[in-house]
Amino acid sequence: RKEVEQDPGPFNVPEGATVAFNCTYSNSASQSFFWYRQDCRKEPKLLMSVYSSGNEDGRFTAQLNRASQYISLLIRDSKLSDSATYLCVVRGGGGGNKLTFGTGTQLKVEL
Amino acid sequence: DGGITQSPKYLFRKEGQNVTLSCEQNLNHDAMYWYRQDPGQGLRLIYYSQIVNDFQKGDIAEGYSVSREKKESFPLTVTSAQKNPTAFYLCASSISGTENFTFGSGTRLTVV
Numbered sequence A: 001r002k003e004v005e006q007d008p009g010p011f012n013v014p015e016g017a018t019v020a021f022n023c024t025y026s027n028s029a030s031q032s033f034f035w036y037r038q039d040c041r042k043e044p045k046l047l048m049s050v051y052s053s054g055n056e057d058g059r060f061t062a063q064l065n066r067a068s069q070y071i072s073l074l075i076r077d078s079k080l081s082d083s084a085t086y087l088c089v090v091r092g093g094g095g096g097n098k099l100t101f102g103t104g105t106q107l108k109v110e111l
Numbered sequence B: 001d002g003g004i005t006q007s008p009k010y011l012f013r014k015e016g017q018n019v020t021l022s023c024e025q026n027l028n029h030d031a032m033y034w035y036r037q038d039p040g041q042g043l044r045l046i047y048y049s050q051i052v053n054d055f056q057k058g059d060i061a062e063g064y065s066v067s068r069e070k071k072e073s074f075p076l077t078v079t080s081a082q083k084n085p086t087a088f089y090l091c092a093s094s095i096s097g098t099e100n101f102t103f104g105s106g107t108r109l110t111v112v
Helices: none
Strands: A005-007 A011-016 A021-027 A029-040 A045-050 A053-058 A060-066 A069-074 A084-090 A099-101 A105-110 B004-007 B008-014 B019-025 B032-038 B042-049 B055-056 B062-064 B076-078 B087-094 B101-103 B107-111
Touching: A005 A084, A011 A021, A021 A084, A021 A105, A029 A069, A045 A053, A045 A060, A069 A084, A099 B042, A105 B004, B004 B087, B008 B019, B019 B032, B019 B087, B019 B107, B042 B062, B076 B087
Parallel strands: A011 A105, B008 B107
Antiparallel strands: A005 A021, A021 A069, A029 A045, A029 A084, A053 A060, A060 A069, A084 A099, A084 A105, B004 B019, B019 B076, B032 B042, B032 B087, B042 B055, B062 B076, B087 B101, B087 B107
């Protein structure tokens, strides 16, 4: 089983739609959780951290369920510029400070 | 401006040759990392270093070597022993013990 699993997509959605991505992780000792965004042929960039209480940054909402080892990202009112691959990332759990990446979920927002 | 620089951006290598990818940071970060990305597989950790003159193998270290002689620099050598070297290579750095990772813009290596 992969340490971090995501649905690869692609998710093709119309502009203005709400889209949700899910991610599961296998190591219950994992300490920190993130969503990164990666544009085609570019490096990943931090989108947001994920906190146990859930957190929101504008149109983006992230949630963590430690009991189910499940992380989610909700994007409301999606824009064309949201088209990218979204990577679920987990840190810690016996591996020091290194990050473990999911394979990413591809989002395509269309007119 | 502080940042992390990878060079070259695109690199072509003949099969059987070693090649070294450069990674330099001026962020004063203690820790540095090398990841490899293949289509459909996400990023996988090759090597990481949390302090000068020390480094550890990641999940896919076979066929690669690194050095950390200076805090700013963490070069990665892809040796001829690496069976499938064609990939997108990403270097990252962080302050040890924090989650503030910065990535370089990557090197796309193609073996011909």
